[in-house]
Amino acid sequence: MIDNHILAPVFVQLFTAIAQLMFWRKTVTQRFLSVGGSIIGLLVAIRLFSRTQSEGILTMNAANWDAPFGIVFVADTLSVTLVLLTSIAGVAVSIFSSVSLSRQRMLYGYFPIFHFLIMGLYGAFLTGDIFNLYVYFEVIIISSFVLMTLGGRKAQLEGAVKYMAMNILASMFFLTGIGILYGITGSLNMADVAMKIQLVQNKTLVGITSCFFIIGFGIKSAVFPLYYWLPSSYHTPPSAVAATFGGLLTKVGIYAMIRVLSLIFIPDDFTKTLLMVIAVLTIVTGAFGALIKTNVRRLFSYLIVCHIGFMVGGIAMFTKVALMGTVFYLIHDIVVKTTMFLIAGLIRQLRGTLEMEKLGGLYRDYPKVSLLIAVVLFSLVGIPPLSGFWPKIFLFQDSFSQQQYFFAAALLFGSFVTLFVIARMWSKVFWKNPPEEENVEDRFAPMQPYKKLLMLLPIAFLCGVTLYIGLNAEAIVNVTDKISNQLIDNSSYIKAVLGEKTN
């Protein structure tokens, strides 16, 4: 079904960014435009989501070129679910950053770049053309470079060098992969490639090509040997930026991996084993990294790495149940990781530091805020009935039925370490008495009441979303069930893109 509605989320963000560029240095107008644009984006995404639920996969051929020849945009359930979650995170981050960021950063174009970043994310989720996916990846990384360096402090720039080098390298791998893929199939449309790659005789070449994609997406999603750029850069930018990065950017890598592996390079035994080894090592190294960190945001950065392993493991098993677990975890992770970095920003605002040794007594001073944060942390750890619990059931269940005992052990270990480090963080930051000699710099108390409210609102909003995912798990399971059906049997995707003529 041809539909222009698919591109609406992309255009909303694009026009928001352009409108903000017209109000250069007028930060108040930019803030209103940003929140307004994000909310419109959310409404459009909700509408798109409900339409794909009722009408099936929607496609749109750019400039009305027939499917394999032009660029095609596809909205299947996985894409629109991620678009919806990106919009939710986008609204929260946009509200949070309009009160928490310094005016200096806003003057140099924080908001337009933020909306270009969200536009890139939408585009990457919705495109059905592999080269177009590369272009949207570049939109994402160039925007993220600017967001990361905006402010120009020394630590920030140093983190940005590592981030930039690894991300450009990932793009090179991805582009090389696309080049070879075009050489062996002669097409760029993902559905068309999926058909043609089955006819290629030289299976070794196909395997090597898939390695290029796995390495490229692996760097982006920060899996084991390629993850070290993440913990050394994600603690440097402001928390609002880190929330966007931590919640969304690594997940694009996972999305691309799911998409490419389910459509083009259906995993064989070698790929499955490779991904499984990567997943186990990612969980273990991420967990060990989290154990030794004393800075809240560095701790969260390592937890991102650890939890990426859960999703890669689900992809590695590549069964319906495992993919349900992966997609459910992806949904949970986007919401919770965004919230966690927003919480880090809030703690920083309350106490002026993120070193656990210098923090303490937050529960005594702000009991209600602490309880709000506790809900999110419980959800991250996976206390039933909150959202982190359900995907792990699927992953456990399938790791036993597939006899992947190493993965089951790593999953247990990762979950346990998460529980441990979060409990330690809770006791040090919220329960422990604050060290006496430190003079606490509370920038939260002197804020005007509406600003305080605006700072807590996004966290409360995302907390509500987490609760909804956890308590209404049946609805989410239905969506993930639909998604994993579409992923395991990709013929519905191919049919929606290429039409009936292929079969």
Place this chain on the structure above:
Amino acid sequence: MELLLVIVIGLLYSGGVYLILRRSMVKLLLGIMLLGNGTNILIFLLGKITKGSPPVINEAYKVFQDIYADPIPQALILTAIVISFALTSFAIVLLKRVYALVDSDDLDDLNTPEEEEL
């Protein structure tokens, strides 16, 4: 022609990887640029090089009768060149700023344990 391109691609990739593995920031930048160019030529090569037959359909026929030069790789390379141009210019400015702040070209010196700002 193909053989020459294969050798050039190999040289660009190996030179790029070698430079990236060095500790200097400038060499890192040069390595990334070499890799980018290597990738572009790779796409060009894999699109099959055909000389002297433009992708124009003869008026007498409705479809191509002969092999023709594929225009798509060139469009892809053009896009990739523009993108890598933007990325490279950003990288140059970033590395210049870092050099001014750190006063060193060595990647191992980029480890300021600074407490972050909000």
